[in-house]
Amino acid sequence: MNTSNNNDSSSSNCNKNTSLSPNLATHSDASMSSGRATQDSGYLGGNIWNPSYMNQASQRSPQQQQHLQQQHNQQFCFVNPWNEEKVTNSQQNLVYPPQYDDLNSNESLDAYRRRKSSLVVPPTRAAAPNPFQYDSYPAYTSSNTNLAANASGQYPSAYQQQQQQQQQQQHAYQQGAIPPSQFGSRFVPSLYNRQEFQRRQSLAATNYSSNFSSINSGANQGTSPIPAISSYRRLSAYPPSTSPPLQPPFKQLRRDEVQGQKLSIPQMQPCSSKNDLQPVINVTPKFRRASLNSKTISPLVSVTKSLITTYSLCSPDFTYQTSKNPKRVLTKPSEGKCNNGFDNLNSDYILYVNDVLGVEQNRKYLVLDILGQGTFGQVVKCQNLLTKEILAVKVVKSRTEYLTQSITEAKILELLNQKIDPANKHHFLRMHDSFVHKNHLCLVFELLSNNLYELLKQNKFHGLSMQLIRTFTTQILDSLCVLKESKLIHCDLKPENILLCAPDKPELKIIDFGSSCEEARTVYTYIQSRFYRAPEIILGIPYSTSIDMWSLGCIVAELFLGIPIFPGASEYNQLTRIIDTLGYPPSWMIDMGKNSGKFMKKLTPEESVISTQKHRMKTIEEFSREYNIVEKSSKQYFKWKKLPDIIRNYRYPKSIQNSEELIDQEMHNRECLIHFLGGVLDLNPLERWTPQQAMLHPFITKQEFTGEWFPPGSSLPEPSGKQDNTKGQQTDRRNSTNSLNHDYVYNSNIGNGGADSVDISTSSKGNVNVLSNFPNNYAVSHSVQEGPTNEFNKLHIVEE
Numbered sequence: 001m002n003t004s005n006n007n008d009s010s011s012s013n014c015n016k017n018t019s020l021s022p023n024l025a026t027h028s029d030a031s032m033s034s035g036r037a038t039q040d041s042g043y044l045g046g047n048i049w050n051p052s053y054m055n056q057a058s059q060r061s062p063q064q065q066q067h068l069q070q071q072h073n074q075q076f077c078f079v080n081p082w083n084e085e086k087v088t089n090s091q092q093n094l095v096y097p098p099q100y101d102d103l104n105s106n107e108s109l110d111a112y113r114r115r116k117s118s119l120v121v122p123p124t125r126a127a128a129p130n131p132f133q134y135d136s137y138p139a140y141t142s143s144n145t146n147l148a149a150n151a152s153g154q155y156p157s158a159y160q161q162q163q164q165q166q167q168q169q170q171h172a173y174q175q176g177a178i179p180p181s182q183f184g185s186r187f188v189p190s191l192y193n194r195q196e197f198q199r200r201q202s203l204a205a206t207n208y209s210s211n212f213s214s215i216n217s218g219a220n221q222g223t224s225p226i227p228a229i230s231s232y233r234r235l236s237a238y239p240p241s242t243s244p245p246l247q248p249p250f251k252q253l254r255r256d257e258v259q260g261q262k263l264s265i266p267q268m269q270p271c272s273s274k275n276d277l278q279p280v281i282n283v284t285p286k287f288r289r290a291s292l293n294s295k296t297i298s299p300l301v302s303v304t305k306s307l308i309t310t311y312s313l314c315s316p317d318f319t320y321q322t323s324k325n326p327k328r329v330l331t332k333p334s335e336g337k338c339n340n341g342f343d344n345l346n347s348d349y350i351l352y353v354n355d356v357l358g359v360e361q362n363r364k365y366l367v368l369d370i371l372g373q374g375t376f377g378q379v380v381k382c383q384n385l386l387t388k389e390i391l392a393v394k395v396v397k398s399r400t401e402y403l404t405q406s407i408t409e410a411k412i413l414e415l416l417n418q419k420i421d422p423a424n425k426h427h428f429l430r431m432h433d434s435f436v437h438k439n440h441l442c443l444v445f446e447l448l449s450n451n452l453y454e455l456l457k458q459n460k461f462h463g464l465s466m467q468l469i470r471t472f473t474t475q476i477l478d479s480l481c482v483l484k485e486s487k488l489i490h491c492d493l494k495p496e497n498i499l500l501c502a503p504d505k506p507e508l509k510i511i512d513f514g515s516s517c518e519e520a521r522t523v524y525t526y527i528q529s530r531f532y533r534a535p536e537i538i539l540g541i542p543y544s545t546s547i548d549m550w551s552l553g554c555i556v557a558e559l560f561l562g563i564p565i566f567p568g569a570s571e572y573n574q575l576t577r578i579i580d581t582l583g584y585p586p587s588w589m590i591d592m593g594k595n596s597g598k599f600m601k602k603l604t605p606e607e608s609v610i611s612t613q614k615h616r617m618k619t620i621e622e623f624s625r626e627y628n629i630v631e632k633s634s635k636q637y638f639k640w641k642k643l644p645d646i647i648r649n650y651r652y653p654k655s656i657q658n659s660e661e662l663i664d665q666e667m668h669n670r671e672c673l674i675h676f677l678g679g680v681l682d683l684n685p686l687e688r689w690t691p692q693q694a695m696l697h698p699f700i701t702k703q704e705f706t707g708e709w710f711p712p713g714s715s716l717p718e719p720s721g722k723q724d725n726t727k728g729q730q731t732d733r734r735n736s737t738n739s740l741n742h743d744y745v746y747n748s749n750i751g752n753g754g755a756d757s758v759d760i761s762t763s764s765k766g767n768v769n770v771l772s773n774f775p776n777n778y779a780v781s782h783s784v785q786e787g788p789t790n791e792f793n794k795l796h797i798v799e800e
């Protein structure tokens, strides 16, 4: 053998495999002819019939071929499928079939050989029933076999057929037919007419049965003249239309043969229940490796959960440390510019997932994710590694002004948590701890869920149900009652600062006391988020806890409408929207406000003739010209301008649109809400309801609402004025359809019941019944509210 030749070396390997037995060698083609073996190896080592090899072989000189053959004669025996009668090792590979009696005239030799060879393995198929039963098909058996129907017209059973075949075979031998033993290992049990055999012969079938190999060996020794019948039958023995699937999977069998395993062909057995199946369950399936705890793991687990171990097993040099993982940065911008590179430009600490906060002060808060970002800093979800508790940590900006204000927040929360509401009943955020990390004050809070803005967003900015609004409002009012009694002002009440305790419960808590102050120390004048900013703050007059009630009114309206009721784009725009919706504030507020002149103008004597109002808003042009800015006109979010109209005409929930009764109920509730909002969104802070008063309103208490309601302790002699105010018609007398005239005198020294400390003298000149404004057919103009989100559904279910 030419060992310097690649082909030869590969063939040498093949020889090792195929030298097991001549017969097995004949069928070891599947793997060997699958691409790796070259043309020569097909001959030298593969020991298979290979058309390309045959071509090559035919092109070689007889000397070359003889030489090659001699090299391998001692190692294997190739059985030429066509040299049926006198097969010898020396000639079998070199001789073409002596006759091609079924060769089509237009068929090439190669095509013929391909057609005739069962070594061109057909695709694997499902197992078939006993193939002998196919012989009973009349169309086939009548012409080609002796297995015809008996006299009664019935076809013999498989067993009867076998018996019949054996008898026929014996008879045929006696008549001079060539016994299959003379064909080497080849025979077809049911067919021993030579020509017929030659036409239908398949090498594939002849070596699959273990019984069969022993029979063959017996036959070769001449001890068994009558071959036993194999329970498997070659494919080509079936009529084309009824060819049964191959069984068992030949490729696998050949592979097993190559690996030297003794073939054991499963025998057919009757099977009546699943217990008869006796499945073989591998305790340790192939391709599994041991895990570190001595169990085996699947390939899937090894490349997913156990990837690190797998890598380690693949390469001893592989090392892995969690600390070297790239950390996900949570802060934007993430470039370290201040505080030794720890902070970004905005003095925000640059937070990464898996950072540990508070180590310098014996704390260990593992950063998990970002929860929110605000003016004062960032709020991150953390795990206290010492207690395993999941919490929220507010990492305050490192600038002094924020630090000072946050210290105030911490003090107020401490006061609320420990002194004012130790039992945790009044919906204030709980603070657990505080520490300093890299010059940042960190406040540790209980972990809460979504804020109300996020809830509305999830609800596609559609309003919440009345019941849910009531539940939320009651809780907020409860907090505001406590704050008022404690003379504390939150100063930044908005949906973002009201958080659900859990995503599936309508319980909430008030957060962010970073702007809070004592009523007696109202140092800052520029407070509250714009949409929720009270008119007295915009105008610049002294303020009290009533600014929180204004914010509450804006929040309640937003919960109903889904979007802010006063979404001002600027302070000017904010005031314009408020006035458009609710009318002008009382004159004393405008006169008193430090900022009034910025947004308003005193009416000229000519203008005063047609209006009882002393002031008017500057036009956009006037304001823009004066401040050299481009003030844009208000974008209208609602078709209607006045609060009662906006509320009344808001689309109905889908669930009630088909029920007249439910619509009536809804409209009644809306009137109640309008009345409630009228009291809370009173432009006059002195007349605005306190949380205690609002708590008693029918909207909260669910008492019957008759269209009129006066808060206890109210010093207003004419409550109808309140109702008219809700229509935005009280103070905007130019547009007024009814004439009301309240003159208020601010006296901060008088502290009586009612709203805030105020001495009020009123003269009411009109009265309109709210209920009389109900449209007759209000259902017609309402669009349908789309379905709520899942999150909202959850709340809804809890509520209803």
Ligand SMILES: Nc1ncnc2c1ncn2[C@@H]1O[C@H](COP(=O)(O)OP(=O)(O)OP(=O)(O)O)[C@@H](O)[C@H]1O
Binding pocket: 371, 372, 373, 374, 375, 376, 377, 378, 379, 392, 394, 429, 445, 446, 447, 448, 449, 451, 492, 496, 497, 499, 511, 512, 513, 514
């Ligand atoms: N305890 C908490 N649990 C879950 N999320 C929280 C918690 N505290 C705050 N958040 C989230 O972080 C956001 C910002 O928090 P917070 O309002 O306290 O920060 P801020 O800097 O004071 O903001 P603002 O600009 O409103 O003053 C909140 O809107 C909320 O979504």
